[in-house]
Amino acid sequence: MNSQDFKNKKNQVVENIDHTLDQLEQGRKEVRRVHEIIENTDQILDDLDRQFCTQTGLTTTDTAFLFLAIGLQIARQYLLSNKNLRINASQGDKLVDTALLVAPPSWRDVLTQSVPYDAIQTGAHISDTGLSGTTHRYRTLGHDPILGWIFGTANIMTNSLTKWDFETYQVNNMRIIRYYPMGTMGMINRAISYSVNDPKLLAASIARQAIHFGSDYFTKQGLPLPFIATVNNSFAQKMISEWHIDMWSVTRGITVSVFINQLVALAHGLFYRGTSEMDRKLYEVRTRKILSYSNAVATSSNVAIVAITHDMTKLDVGGMAVTIYRLITDANFIRQVKEQFIFGSYRELIMGNDF
DSSP states (O other): OOHHHHHHHHHHHHHHHHHHHHHHHHHHHHHHHHHHHHHTHHHHHHHHHHHHHHHHSOOHHHHHHHHHHHHHHHHHHHHSOTTSSOBOHHHHHHHHHHHHTTSOGGGHHHHSSOOGGGOOEEOTTOOOOSOOTTTHHHHBGGGSTTTHHHHHHHHHHHTEEEBTTSOEEEEETTEEEEEOTTHHHHHHHHHHHHHHHOHHHHHHHHHHHHHHHHHHHTBSSOOOOTTHHHHOHHHHHIIIIISOOSHHHHHHHHHHHHHHHHHHHHHHHTTOOOOSHHHHHHHHHHHHHHHHHHHHHHHHHHHHHHHHHOOGGGOOHHHHHHHHHHHHHHHHHHHHHHHHHHHHHHHHHHHTOOO
């Protein structure tokens, strides 16, 4: 090896040592940087929390949307009170006639007859059943929006009537003539037997039950809320007869409230100007805050008005259900986005990415 080769080898070794020293220095600085971040974790997390609150706080535009949403929700409550937008019994019967026009002729024997659980007249061998034109909606299981699919359908198949206390009667020509043999279980067993032997009868009975629900749904008495009549029949009576709180008023409140929320959310989304996925999530947090706050204010206002006036017909049960749902789901969404923002940003700091 000549002197030139030795010098080249020496220079290469020195160069490698310098490179190694530079890497060690960079490593030492990186360790110190990470150590300082870890030591100041509490302060950094607090700063990130404040940044999240700042970036998701309602702006002037958001506040305008908030008051718009509140106004729409409150207007909905008082323009569409529980007593409004209902039809009478004869108009409800017309809904049945309209539905029958599309029914196959082979179903007409079942579809065209009155449902037996509408019977209120009694025969000589039956004492007072407590059923009348104004009470049978909440005292028969055939009118329960959920239980009715079971008991109402079985009643139609077996010409029977089952009351809220699970007492079952035999019906003939819309007259209650006797207690059903073997009671409610006997009626259910016979309905099952009929279903096995004649599936078409089951299908026609289900269709008839659906048609009857449709005809009763919008009437002044309407359909009671599920299960309440069975649990507390007196309370169900007040809800449906005095307060007009039934399936129509509740589902209408839910539907219109959800529609207003969607309308506000879509309109607010038109003002989004972000670029990243996190920007989109932070903006959605603001949207959800608008919806949660407006629903909460509207519901609180409604409860206060009902408490002051003692007028339960103004109680917006459907809107309350939407408010509770929004408060739970929106709070969960905001919590998840907050965790992603804070811990995602903290991870980027640890990894050395620009924040």
